[in-house]
Amino acid sequence: MKYQRSSQLFKAASEVIPGGVNSPVRAFKSVGGTPVFVDKAKGAYLYDADGNRLIDYINSWGPMILGHAFPPVIDAVVEKAKLGTSFGMPTEIETQIAELAVSMVPNVDQIRFVNSGTEACMSAVRLARGFSGKEKIIKFAGCYHGHSDSFLIQAGSGAVTFGSPNSPGVTKGTAKDTLLATYNDLESVTRIFEANPSDIACVIVEPVAGNMGCIPPHPGFLKGLRDLCDANQSILVFDEVMTGFRLAKGGVQELYGIEADIVCFGKVIGGGLPVGAFAARHEIMAYLAPIGPVYQAGTLSGNPLAMAAGYTMLKALNTDIEVFDRLSKKTAYLHKGISKALSDYQISHTINRVGSMISVHFSKRPVVDFETAAEANNERFKSFFHGLLNEGIYIAPSAFESWFITDALTYQDLDETIAAVAKVAKTL
Numbered sequence: 223m224k225y226q227r228s229s230q231l232f233k234a235a236s237e238v239i240p241g242g243v244n245s246p247v248r249a250f251k252s253v254g255g256t257p258v259f260v261d262k263a264k265g266a267y268l269y270d271a272d273g274n275r276l277i278d279y280i281n282s283w284g285p286m287i288l289g290h291a292f293p294p295v296i297d298a299v300v301e302k303a304k305l306g307t308s309f310g311m312p313t314e315i316e317t318q319i320a321e322l323a324v325s326m327v328p329n330v331d332q333i334r335f336v337n338s339g340t341e342a343c344m345s346a347v348r349l350a351r352g353f354s355g356k357e358k359i360i361k362f363a364g365c366y367h368g369h370s371d372s373f374l375i376q377a378g379s380g381a382v383t384f385g386s387p388n389s390p391g392v393t394k395g396t397a398k399d400t401l402l403a404t405y406n407d408l409e410s411v412t413r414i415f416e417a418n419p420s421d422i423a424c425v426i427v428e429p430v431a432g433n434m435g436c437i438p439p440h441p442g443f444l445k446g447l448r449d450l451c452d453a454n455q456s457i458l459v460f461d462e463v464m465t466g467f468r469l470a471k472g473g474v475q476e477l478y479g480i481e482a483d484i485v486c487f488g489k490v491i492g493g494g495l496p497v498g499a500f501a502a503r504h505e506i507m508a509y510l511a512p513i514g515p516v517y518q519a520g521t522l523s524g525n526p527l528a529m530a531a532g533y534t535m536l537k538a539l540n541t542d543i544e545v546f547d548r549l550s551k552k553t554a555y556l557h558k559g560i561s562k563a564l565s566d567y568q569i570s571h572t573i574n575r576v577g578s579m580i581s582v583h584f585s586k587r588p589v590v591d592f593e594t595a596a597e598a599n600n601e602r603f604k605s606f607f608h609g610l611l612n613e614g615i616y617i618a619p620s621a622f623e624s625w626f627i628t629d630a631l632t633y634q635d636l637d638e639t640i641a642a643v644a645k646v647a648k649t650l
């Protein structure tokens with residue numbers, strides 16, 4: 223494949239944008255080479271600036287669960303845009319998407335919309351602190367909750383890929399209020415609660431981790447967090463920015479039957495436009511401005527184009543009762559095919575999968591937390607990534623990312639991908 227045009231565009235971008243990108247993991251630093259510039263996308267395919275067609279397994283890092291340029295979403299955005307793009311005043315579409323989201327997600331009465339997953343998590347933690355009157359939070363090594371200061375402590379994917387888990391610019395004062403636990407290790411959480419009795423405002427967790435590759439919670443892990451939070455009057459925050467409206471209509475709360483106190487959303491909920499949200503029961507949401515004391519705001523929050531895209535996306539997922547099952551089956555098929563192709567060439571690997579999230583680790587041990595994810599063979603991942611790219615298959619340019627399966631992928635696309643994996647496996 224040729225990448226002349228992408229290389230030129232990257233060079234021009236790098237003159238005026240730091241590293242040539244507006245979000246670090248796009249820059250290919252962990253796999254080497256030049257990022258692919260996109261021209262357009264449709265369904266399961268990306269078309270890059272050089273005219274190459276790529277089968278896409280990133281899907282804008284999750285939002286495009288029904289494929290790129292999903293016609294009902296495009297139509298809804300175009301129609302709304304004709305009426306004006308932003309007012310800074312309430313619009314009916316905000317209530318419509320809020321009603322729909324609250325009806326799909328268990329255990330929440332109200333939802334507040336923001337512009338990104340980062341904002342959702344940042345606001346959720348402020349709300350948890352305001353509601354509980356406590357200051358410290360527990361997060362898990364390798365979990366990513368966006369780039370706000372409190373979370374840039376062993377933050378998974380982007381931050382890890384660049385080898386700067388603790389970013390300069392985060393003050394010691396902020397960092398000391400974020401206490402680190404180990405994913406899938408309840409003991410590590412218990413120890414922190416014991417050492418900080420009555421100081422923990424909340425535990426924030428990716429209930430299925432997706433930012434150190436895909437890592438499912440061990441049976442009992444989420445229930446254990448629920449019980450620890452109850453015993454210590456702490457808030458349990460599920461960061462479902464990646465898993466919400468992807469693993470089930472009601473996200474992980476529904477999938478594993480565990481109730482969180484505050485749930486964060488992003489990615490799918492915006493249908494490909496910049497949207498985040500956080501939701502909870504009345505008693506917690508009543509702490510939020512303008513009715514409560516915890517301040518939170520946004521000039522473009524609830525933007526009509528973004529709400530129209532998100533509403534149309536959620537409606538499509540809510541009406542198609544088989545979509546999550548179909549996605550799971552496609553992902554399981556891919557899992558089986560990739561695993562066989564790698565095994566045929568004696569490549570040690572671990573594949574983790576939950577619903578339509580899947581990741582391939584070149585590791586001999588089970589990948590259950592940040593430490594085991596970080597042990598995998600990154601050199602081999604680089605060759606795997608570039609081998610697949612050369613075959614027209616686009617996976618995330620980092621071993622710490624999940625792949626996102628979309629309903630637009632056909633079994634023929636999956637077979638093409640598996641054949642490419644077999645071809646690349648031979649060279650690993």
Ligand SMILES: *Cc1c(COP(=O)(O)O)cnc(C)c1O
Nearest residue numbers: 338339340366367368463464488
């Ligand atoms: C992507 C992601 C975020 C951050 O969302 P942005 O929209 O990129 O700010 C937060 N939490 C999780 C689990 C994510 O996957």
